Amino acid sequence: MKPTIYDVAEKAGVSIATVSKVINHLPVGQKTKAKVLAVMQELNYRPSILASALTGKGTATIGFLLPDLANPFVAEMARRVEDRAHERGFNVVICSTDFDRTKEARYISLLRQKSVDGFILAGGFKNVDLIMELLKGHIPVVLLAESYPSLSINSVKVDDFSGGYEVASHLLSLGHRQIAVIAEEASSSQERIRGYKQAMQDKGVKIQNEWIVIAGSSSEDGKRAAAELLDRSNPPTAIFACNDLLAIGVILAAREQGFQIPGDLSIVGFDNTLLSMSSDPPLTTVEQPIQEMCAQVVDLLMEEIEGKGKAKQRIMMMPQLIIRQSTTTFCPGDAVKNPS
Structure with missing residues (x-):
């Protein structure tokens, strides 16, 4: 027979109300709480969440x-x-x-x-x-x-707007003008793109919509989108990926096509996940x-x-821009055509 709250109270030597307080995370003495929890474990007592909800106490x-x-x-x-x-x-x-x-x-x-x-x-x-x-x-x-x-x-x-603005401003300060964006179909990405566009406008750089690619959210999606961008006769010198997974995909695509990072291509991610710290080179990204x-x-x-x-x-x-080794200064005289 399944143990009940009455069995717990009797064995612990406390009232049913005290057991109820422990179950519902209400204030009780530490020693009493420890005793009740020990008895609950000993008896393998599991309070009914549904019953708690029906009495209006919530389920925690x-x-x-x-x-x-x-x-x-x-x-x-x-x-x-x-x-x-x-x-x-x-x-x-x-x-x-x-x-x-x-x-x-x-x-x-x-x-x-x-x-x-x-x-x-x-x-x-x-x-x-x-x-x-x-x-x-x-x-x-x-x-x-x-x-x-x-x-x-x-x-x-x-x-997200500020995050996108910071990324674009950083790349612009390094001399980049052909800055592509790979983004998800999400409102956060749209705000990051809006920030990117504002920074470009503030710097007087023409925005080219063909440099903005909407993809999925995985590294595979980032790799596919980057491969298409880098396969152009005049590829971007920098890519802003709207999450770190997309950025990892960009790194993989760039390597496959013979681009050096950051010498030929600067890359920025977003989120500052463990991936950004362990990638090669370590990824410039935005920390939330x-x-x-x-x-x-x-x-x-x-x-x-x-x-x-x-x-x-x-x-x-x-957000906060975290600058690592995946971005560097671009000199117009060093422009690199598609290595492949």
Whole structure:
């Protein structure tokens, strides 16, 4: 027979209310808490999440939907969110949607059936109608690395426009003028492109739309897009890849076509993942304050769950350009035609 909360209380020598407080992460003495947890483990007692939800106490669980766990930056977000949620006494159910609307709808439905207390939706979430449905149902939801200005919703993201502007300004300061961009189909990439264009305009450099390529988000996508750019008779002297995975693909394509990095081609990524530090050469990239972003988004969700958050907040954090060995000065007299 499965143990009950009554069995735990009797064996621990405490009241049922005390056991309930431990289960729901409410304040109790450390010794009492340790004793109750030890008894729960000894009896293999597992509190019913659904029963807790039905009594209006919540499940101390949040759903986190993110686009692609294969991306190191997204995987790091998952870890940081989970760590912060655990600090606040919450568990996290992580679902990878692969930018698929059907998966988004399926996971939202599943997590609602599991009575999660709220949702964190990471950048790349495509189904705005689902977000509106959650908001109309008064379900706590916040956005991470994404923002929808038309919706009254809490969000935390980096200033992608500033990031794109910094990258282009850096490359322009090195003498580059033929600067290509490889981007994802995401609002963050569009903002980074907008920043790139503004920097080019401010410097009086003509923007050539054929230098801007929209691809997928993987290293393979970056490699294919870069191969096409570098195969031109007058290839770019610099490429801004809108995430580090794309940048790794650019490096692979450049090597295959005989380009030296950074002598023939300067490359910049975005996200400052471990890939950027371990690549050869180490990658110039843009760092997002991921720890602060993830802590902030969890705290905002907790406020909503606890009914404390009233005014919605759209928090935008500043990125930082990290200069490494994949970019260098370009001299017009040293222009290199396609080596192949």
